[in-house]
Amino acid sequence: MSVVVITGTGTEIGKTVTTAAVAAAALAAGRSVAVLKPAQTGVGAGERGDAAEVARLAGAVTTRELARYPEPLAPATAARRAGMPPVRPHEVAEAAAKLATEHDLVLIEGAGGLLVRFDDEGGTLADAAALLAAPVLVVAPAGLGTLNATELTARELRHRRLDLAGVVIGSWPVDADLASRCNLADLPVVAGAPLLGALPTGAGSYAPAAFRGAAPNWLAPRLGGTWDAETFTSAFAP
Incomplete structure (x- = not known):
């Protein structure tokens, strides 16, 4: 896998730290790694964004952001409110493809879930993944509620092939509760x-x-x- 798209079933569930772990494992194996954050929201100029956090944890990775918007909102909404251009899926795909010519592994970390909108035309991370065939x-x-959200995400991915x-x-x-422990067996099924x-x-x-x-x-x-x-x-x- 030269390009991997990393999405979540929602926000604040560990996407950035997971991206860092995948990057760290690849670096330990001697691979060169780039991390692409198409749209960083809720972070001001000069503040550390998700890609920089990956680099802090994982080590010597190349990082790139395509856009940064100040308010912690979905990228399309944040871009519109800031009066700034949105990120388009084809821009994500083009940036990732270029990074892939220079690195063994490119990790694309999305914002929130799979269908969070990048622009007002409905472009999403899923569209970028399709363009890349990634x-x-x-x-x-881990806990209660994850099965439904995970299955919905998986169904959408299959629907898009x-x-x-x-x-x-x-x-x-x-201290894993009963739901979390049961979900270990159920998550791969759903x-x-x-x-x-x-x-x-x-x-x-x-x-x-x-x-x-x-x-x-x-x-x-x-x-x-x-x-x-x-x-x-x-x-x-x-």
């Missing part, structure tokens, strides 16, 4: 795709060196790690 990695929360690479749990709780990792709660607060050392333990071999879904699921079986 696999999509879905980051989902996009490749769902798998699901990563963006924040696995220290997604129709494998579990490819689980990041511990608070992983984003690790010191960078500790994060880089631990990241491969949180991800399955397809993402460059050593994490095993069957072993993890069995350990938390209700």
Whole structure:
């Protein structure tokens, strides 16, 4: 996989930290990595955005933002309110394709979920993934409510004939409740795709060196790690 699109089933569920973990595992394997953030919202000039946070945690990655809007809103809304040009899916695809000529792996981190709008014409991250024919990695929360949101995202990807690479749990709780433990078995069923990792709660607060050392333990071999879904699921079986 030279380009991977990373989306979530919603906001604040661990997309950025998951992107950093995938980047860190790739760097540890000797691959060059670029991280593309098509639209950064809710961050002012001079403040650290998601791509910069990935670089802080993962290490020597190339980062690129296509647009930055000050208000923490969907990109289309934030662009319109700021009086700034929106990001178009073809611009995302073109930027990723260029980065892919210079790097072994390009990670595209979306904003919120798969169908969050980039522009007023309805362009989305899914459209950019289609233009690139790139696999999509879905980051989902662990607990109650995640099955519905994950299945809806997976159905939309299949409807668009996009490749769902798998699901990563963006924040696995220290004391997992019954719903979270049951969801380990149910998530791959509703997604129709494998579990490819689980990041511990608070992983984003690790010191960078500790994060880089631990990241491969949180991800399955397809993402460059050593994490095993069957072993993890069995350990938390209700």
